[in-house]
Amino acid sequence: MIDLKTQSPNAIYTAHCQAGELAYQVDLDSGKAVFYPRAIAPGSGGARLEWRISQGVGTVYATTAIANRNAPSHNVVLVDLDEGFRIMSRVEEIDALAVRIGMRVRVRMAPGEGDQPPYPVFTVLGDAA
Amino acid sequence: MKRGSVAVVGAAESDLGLVAPGTTPVDLMAQATFRALEDCGLKLSDIDAVFTAASQLRMPTLSLCEYLGIRPRYQDGTGIGGSSFMTHLAHAMAAIEAGLCEVALIAYGSTQRSVSRAAASPREYNPYESPYKPFLPATAYALAASRHMYEFGTTREQLAEVAVAARQWALLNPMAWEKEPLTIAQVLAARMVSYPLTVRDCCLVNDGGGAIIVTSAARAKTLRQKPAYVLGVGECLSHMSISSMPDLTTTGAAVSGAQAYAMAGLAAKDVQAVQVYDAFSINTILFLEDLGFVKKGEGGAFVANGGIAPGGHLPVNTSGGGLSYCHPGMYGLLVLIEAVRQVRGECGARQVPGCEVAIAHGNGGVLSSQVTVLLGSAATV
Numbered sequence: 001m002i003d004l005k006t007q008s009p010n011a012i013y014t015a016h017c018q019a020g021e022l023a024y025q026v027d028l029d030s031g032k033a034v035f036y037p038r039a040i041a042p043g044s045g046g047a048r049l050e051w052r053i054s055q056g057v058g059t060v061y062a063t064t065a066i067a068n069r070n071a072p073s074h075n076v077v078l079v080d081l082d083e084g085f086r087i088m089s090r091v092e093e094i095d096a097l098a099v100r101i102g103m104r105v106r107v108r109m110a111p112g113e114g115d116q117p118p119y120p121v122f123t124v125l126g127d128a129a
Numbered sequence: 130m131k132r133g134s135v136a137v138v139g140a141a142e143s144d145l146g147l148v149a150p151g152t153t154p155v156d157l158m159a160q161a162t163f164r165a166l167e168d169c170g171l172k173l174s175d176i177d178a179v180f181t182a183a184s185q186l187r188m189p190t191l192s193l194c195e196y197l198g199i200r201p202r203y204q205d206g207t208g209i210g211g212s213s214f215m216t217h218l219a220h221a222m223a224a225i226e227a228g229l230c231e232v233a234l235i236a237y238g239s240t241q242r243s244v245s246r247a248a249a250s251p252r253e254y255n256p257y258e259s260p261y262k263p264f265l266p267a268t269a270y271a272l273a274a275s276r277h278m279y280e281f282g283t284t285r286e287q288l289a290e291v292a293v294a295a296r297q298w299a300l301l302n303p304m305a306w307e308k309e310p311l312t313i314a315q316v317l318a319a320r321m322v323s324y325p326l327t328v329r330d331c332c333l334v335n336d337g338g339g340a341i342i343v344t345s346a347a348r349a350k351t352l353r354q355k356p357a358y359v360l361g362v363g364e365c366l367s368h369m370s371i372s373s374m375p376d377l378t379t380t381g382a383a384v385s386g387a388q389a390y391a392m393a394g395l396a397a398k399d400v401q402a403v404q405v406y407d408a409f410s411i412n413t414i415l416f417l418e419d420l421g422f423v424k425k426g427e428g429g430a431f432v433a434n435g436g437i438a439p440g441g442h443l444p445v446n447t448s449g450g451g452l453s454y455c456h457p458g459m460y461g462l463l464v465l466i467e468a469v470r471q472v473r474g475e476c477g478a479r480q481v482p483g484c485e486v487a488i489a490h491g492n493g494g495v496l497s498s499q500v501t502v503l504l505g506s507a508a509t510v
Contacts, residue, residue, distance in 0.1 A: 010256055036257045036373075062279075062377055064271035066264045067321040076263050076323075078272060078372055088258045088372040097324060101279040112260065119260045 001047040002039050009037035012051065014117040022054040022107050022120045024085050035085035056107035057082050057125060065096035075099050079122060091122045132393050133510035135222045136349035136356030139169030139342030140469040145455045146306050147242050148336040154185045155196045157238030157338035162197065165340040170353040171232060176342075178203035178230035180217035183238060184250045184458055193236060203230040209366065210493020211406050213237075214341075214462040215500035219362035221343045231344060238338030239457035246334050249458055258370055264323050267331055269371035269495035270409040271323035276377040277411060278325065280426065285325050287429035289316035291410035292329050292452050294438035299449025301439065301479035306333055307453040329452075330410040337457035339466050346510070357472040358510045360395065360486070361503040363388025371495045378426075381499035382419035382490060389501040390421070395486060397421035400503070402471040402481040403443060404464045406492035407450040413437070416490050417445065420501065444481045447471060461491035465502065472504050485509050 002009065009025075013036075016023035025034040027041035028048035034041055041049055058081040065073040075096035080086050091099045092110070105122035112118050141164030143157035158181065166173060179201045183189040190206040205220050207213055214235055221233035241249035252265060263269065277283045293313055299305035311329065319327035349356035365381030365388075368374045390396055397420060405416040414428035422443060423431040431437070437445035448454040448467040455463060468489035470476050485508050491500045 014256075062272040062276045064268055064275055065321075065324040066262070066268060067323070073321075073324070074262060076261050076268055076272070078377075086372060088261055088263070088370075090261050101275060116260065 004039060009039055013037045016053065017109055017118045017120065020109050022056050023051055024054055024081070024083060025049040026052055033084040035087055052083070054081050054083050054107070058105055060091065060099060060101050060103045060105060061086060063099045063101055073097060077122070079105060087120065089120055089122055091124060093123050130222050130226055130362070130392065132360045133358040133505070134346055135225050135343055136346055136358045137341050137343055137465070137469045137504065138349045138352045138354055138356055139165035139171065140466045141165040141168050141340055142304065142463065142466060143238060143338040145304060145337035145457070146335055148240060150243065152240055152243065152336070154183050154238035154240055154338065155192050157240070157336070158193050158236040158340065159196050161238070161338050161340035162234060162236055165342050168354060169342050171342060173197060173199065175232045176234045177201050178221060178224060178233040180205045180221055180233060180235040181237060182206060182208040182213035182217070182459065185239065201230070209498035211408065211459040211461040212491030212493040212498045212500040213459060214465055215362070215489065215491035215502050216364055218343060218359065218465065218502055219364060219500065222359050222362065225343070225345055231348065233343040234340060235343065235462065236338065236340040237459060237462040239459065240336045241458045242334050242336045255370055258372055266495050267323040267326055267409065270411050271326045272371055273377040273415065273496060274325050274411040277414065280378055281429065283414065283429035285317060286313055287414070287433050288325065288330055288410040289313040290432045290435070291407065291413045291437070292316045294432065294435065294441070295407060295446050295450040295452040297438045298447050298479055299453035302449050302454055305449040305454040306335055307449065326409055326411070332408045332451035332456035332460070333453070335455045335457045337455045337463070339462040341462065341465060341469065355473045356507065357469040357504040358507070359502065360505045360509060361389035361391070361393030363392070363501045365499045366497065367499070368497055369494060374496060378415070380415050380419050380496050382416050382501065385499045385501040386420040386490070389503050393503045395503060400486050400488045401444070401484040402447060402468065402487040403445045404448070404468045404487065405446065405490040406461055406464055407446055407452050408456070408460070408492060410452065412492060413445060415496070416492070420488065420490060439479070447476060447479045447481065459493070461493070464491060465489045468502070468504050472506050
């Protein structure tokens, strides 16, 4: 059981991001991957959440490109990581509209804006699936 | 709960579209309440339960009760987005059946066009989504649309059909905001918001509100209007953020709809008029599928070629919907009002002939809360 008086799930996650790692949790009662980080596991209600580091490889599940008035479009995706959890992110180094569902992607950390912590983004891995 | 135990007896919109500077959400609620009471012939003093939700009010039942000068014996300010009012109706039904109240007011008001959408509906910071700058809620629905297109071959033209059908219905509704025809080509060429959704795939941003009055079936029979009996209700909460939605092509409407049909003893084939919360064009396709009007994945083909427009094979969003009639932030109460009017048979040029059963389906958040209500005429109870 996490002690919320001394640490928060988000702070642990953020510390991993600062170390260049995409962290997630596994609910040891159900065996399921859990994201976003929590104090109690969804569904099972258990407190046995184990932190793990993702290999950082996943598949684009859904994608959109948001039009901006005075700048190029920016991409927002949902990525299914191979370990079985889904996160919102973006795919970089590719035109926002060229991102395709099914593309294999690999994580890297992008610097946060201002005093915000680094956060996970993706690039296309090899040839698009 | 027992099908037909309560009925919507009064229904009214507030002023819609763009209201005068200084008008408050509670002004609109109160105006709609006055009109709904006039509609059914009840008095303010008859109301003994108040249900409301509003993104601009922290404690909306307190605001409305203070404004109206009433102290109801029951109240519920549940806020789950645009479907809140379907939930209020379900909860009012339970409360009336339990003897906690007899005459329930459900009201809504918004001035989001006047004060801006950002001011009317400030969003929570989410450390797992906000850094990516999603343009919410549109981006969430665009993600769902992308997945529907990928899995089922749904096209942008089919999405545009939803907006065009809504516009054709709106042209039959004197209260509708939009007054000019719309073509598929215009939808596709409109300003892109979050691909594949252009501004014409997205709901309007209006001021507006409404009110309905709900009471027992016994009392409903003594009042001015034909009762719209509540035949079935169902609720499903599936997630808060789009990144936590289990499957972007199947919404909680599949659960809430099944609950409502089971309670009513009805199926989709028994429904003559369909009102579903069309915040975005993809919504209509998802909800037609999840509510059983067409198989999963076939919604795009179903809406094509004017399938849900006037003269099509199923009348859907006959008011013109959130896309072309009015969308004041949480549009669900206006969805219910149109369903009530179709069951009464008072919709004029857009009336569905022989409408005995109407479905009013509410959506809230980013496909997050789904609440289904089935309403029926006296012939159905």
